[in-house]
Amino acid sequence: xxxxxxxxxxxxxxxxxxxxxxxxxxxxxxxxxxxxxxxxxxxxxxxxxxxxxxxxxxxxxxxxxxxxxxxxxxxxxxxxxxxxxxxxxxxxxxxxxxxxxxxxxxxxxxx
Amino acid sequence: xxxxxxxxxxxxxxxxxxxxxxxxxxxxxxxxxxxxxxxxxxxxxxxxxxxxxxxxxxxxxxxxxxxxxxxxxxxxxxxxxxxxxxxxxxxxxxxxxxxxxxxxxxxxxxxxx
Numbered sequence: 001x002x003x004x005x006x007x008x009x010x011x012x013x014x015x016x017x018x019x020x021x022x023x024x025x026x027x028x029x030x031x032x033x034x035x036x037x038x039x040x041x042x043x044x045x046x047x048x049x050x051x052x053x054x055x056x057x058x059x060x061x062x063x064x065x066x067x068x069x070x071x072x073x074x075x076x077x078x079x080x081x082x083x084x085x086x087x088x089x090x091x092x093x094x095x096x097x098x099x100x101x102x103x104x105x106x107x108x109x110x111x
Numbered sequence: 112x113x114x115x116x117x118x119x120x121x122x123x124x125x126x127x128x129x130x131x132x133x134x135x136x137x138x139x140x141x142x143x144x145x146x147x148x149x150x151x152x153x154x155x156x157x158x159x160x161x162x163x164x165x166x167x168x169x170x171x172x173x174x175x176x177x178x179x180x181x182x183x184x185x186x187x188x189x190x191x192x193x194x195x196x197x198x199x200x201x202x203x204x205x206x207x208x209x210x211x212x213x214x215x216x217x218x219x220x221x222x223x224x
Contacts, residue, residue: 033211042115042199042214043154056211090153100212102146104153 003027004093004103012109013081021076021106025093032074033100034066035090043090049074078108086110113137117200117215124223129187131218133200136181140202143176145185148217149196157185157198187220195222 003026013019025032031050035043045058049068063079072093078085086109092100114136123129135143144159160167160174160183167174173186187194197217204213 035212040216042201042216043212045211045213048211058211092154099156099159101156102154 004091004101006089006091006103006106008106009104010107010109012111015081015083015110017081018077018079019081019108021078021089021091021108023074023076023091023093023103025072025074025091026101029093029095029101030072031094032068032072033092033094034074034076035092036060036085037088037090037105038084039087046076081110083110113204113213115200115202115213115215117198117218119216120219120221122221122223123190125190125192127190129185129190129194129220129222131185131187131198131200131220133183133185133215134181135183135200135202135213137202137204137213138181139204141205142203143174143183144199144201144203144212145172145174146199146201147196148199154199190220190222192222192224195220 005024007022033048034046037043046060048056052068065077068074088105090105092102094100117133140162145157146154147157148154158169158172160176171188175184197219199217200215201212
């Protein structure tokens with residue numbers, strides 16, 4: 001148990017729809033990072049939030065956006081879903097740039 | 112560039128030692144990590160090493176870092192069937208305020224009884 005919880009655990013969406021994934025960070029952690037892990041691949045960095053501001057972004061299009069709230073929980077929003085967005089989405093929380101603890105992930109399937 | 116490479120598969124017998132290798136390209140790495148992922152599960156941090164260290168030992172795990180060759184290895188002593196999983200090597204790189212983890216594709220470890 002890492003103290004990082006993600007919801008929902010599984011989700012099926014239709015191409016073109018929008019989705020919101022949620023992450024509650026471990027108590028005391030002020031930094032949240034989101035990763036996309038396609039089947040058989042390593043995680044790919046999407047973006048990171050520190051104290052409610054985005055402070056790093058990977059090679060993902062603008063339809064991937066996020067938020068971090070005052071309690072440091074976070075959301076990942078994906079608009080105009082494509083079939084290739086099907087993946088496990090992982091959230092990791094940390095205190096600044098310290099050790100990152102991962103949640104169990106949300107499995108998104110786009111059909 | 113930012114790239115982390117690992118061999119994809121490793122098979123060992125129970126009780127033997129496993130050695131999983133990783134190479135990376137970014138010399139500005141600050142930390143290097145080993146994560147374990149079991150089927151259908153999230154990522155579990157196993158161990159990490161700071162880039163100015165050569166070796167770190169933690170119970171059955173030994174991490175060796177050759178910074179000159181940008182080579183990282185994870186040795187698991189007395190490998191058990193419960194060690195069967197995918198092992199990811201990751202490096203932390205920093206560019207200004209942007210810090211992120213770059214991951215390998217993972218090494219699938221199969222432990223045979």
